[in-house]
Amino acid sequence: MDIYQVGIRPLLFSALKADPEWLHKQALGLLAWLDHNGEQPPSRWINAQLQKDCCLKDPRLKQELWGLKFPNPLGLAAGFDKNGVAARLWGSLGFGLAELGTVTFHPQPGNMRPRLFRLVEDKAVLNRMGFNNEGAEVMAKRLASWKADEPKAAGNPLQPIIPLGINLGKSKVTPLEEAAADYQGSFRLLKDWGDYFVINVSSPNTPGLRSLQDAEQLRLIFDALQQENQGAKPILVKISPDLGWEAIADILELAQVYQLAGIIATNTTTRRDMLKTQVIESTGKPVTEEAGGISGAPLRHRSTEVIRFIRQQTGGSLPIIGVGGIFTAEDAWEKITAGASLVQVYTGWIYEGPWMVQRIMAGLLRKLEENGLRSISEAVGLEDRLSIDN
Secondary structure, three states, X not given: OOHHHHHHHHHHHHHXXXXXXXXXXXXXXXXXXXXXXXXXXXHHHXXXXXXXHHOOXXXXXXXXXXXXXXXXXXXXXXXXXXXXXXXXXXXXXXXXXXXXXXXXXXXXXXXXXXXXXXXXXXXXXXEOOOOOEOOHHHHHHHHHHHXXXXXXXXXXXXXXXXXXXXXXXXXXXOOHHHHHHHHHHHHHHHXXXXXXXXXXXXXXXXXXXXXXXXXXXXXXXXXXXXXXXXXXXXXXXXXXXXXXXXXXXXXXXXXXXXXXXXXXXXXXXXXXXOOOOOEEOOOOEEHHHOOOEEEEHHHHHXXXXXXXXXXXXXXXXXXXXXXXXXXXXXXXXXXXHHOOXXXXXXXXXXXXXXXXXXXXHHHHHHHHHHOOOOOHHHHOOHHHHHHHHX
16 A cells, blocks of 8 residues: 555645645755765664665666666656755665756746646646756755765665756846856856756746747757867757647757757646646636646656657657656656657656655566566667567
């Protein structure tokens, strides 16, 4: 029995109707405390229990991409740990990678509250957080302090080391025409501390940000970052599910010209037509009148469509991280077989709870066995190969 799903979630979501952002802050505060005090009791004991209950290790789940070793293909998506305060703990919760941020060059408070809403009937979340974060410099100092302790952590089985991505956004105060320099500034501060980096030009919650997905704007950003990077770190771009096929194809062409490491598909959607929820209970307004992006189950099909399109357009030459609507092993398998090498969760983890990761790992292992595959890397793009065989 999953106590989170049968007890904790109904209590928090339905009985107490706890504010989503308040709950997020409390949960992250606890995780940050465990991260900071990982060597001390009782944190050490809790960390050991988390790893026992949440992790499932199997060599068939391992993968190597961009010279990085991923113990499994399931990652925490950007948005949960915006400031990297629990960076060392995500491996103990079973994740094979974690993406910190979105972080901006200038610290910023984000949009006015309320700005985070649960759409329980849809198994979705509406957010308009607006890249609230402490800024790239603060994150760089925090990660530098952690990295100084990494040799000690590497010998501690209770603190597994997983690849960490850093998701970069544009500061709200920075004019759009200066966006490239803004991204470059953040990357310069953080380039020594992230294992891979993501250019986020697809959030709907910063005015004008999605216009940076235009090919000419992206050229400036890619050029600025690659000049600074000199091929040292993998750089990916995160795209919107609301783009048309031609626009996505343009981005793919640019990604290959600028030798980006991959694509993250996808960010949240501004569409409302697929929702069952009609009114946001906490505001009393129709969901169509509330700004922000939708994540969770309603995004699952579209994000998989985009993954499939990218795979077909690039012939599998551009690695994909799939995100959007993953709640079960079947959801993760769908994205992997469509072409995603790695997948990420956020909303699904909120709804399904901390034991979700272990369930998905067990489910993926069953899928490998059912399909006669020896490793998760053999499943990437499997549906494409099966269609050719047929």
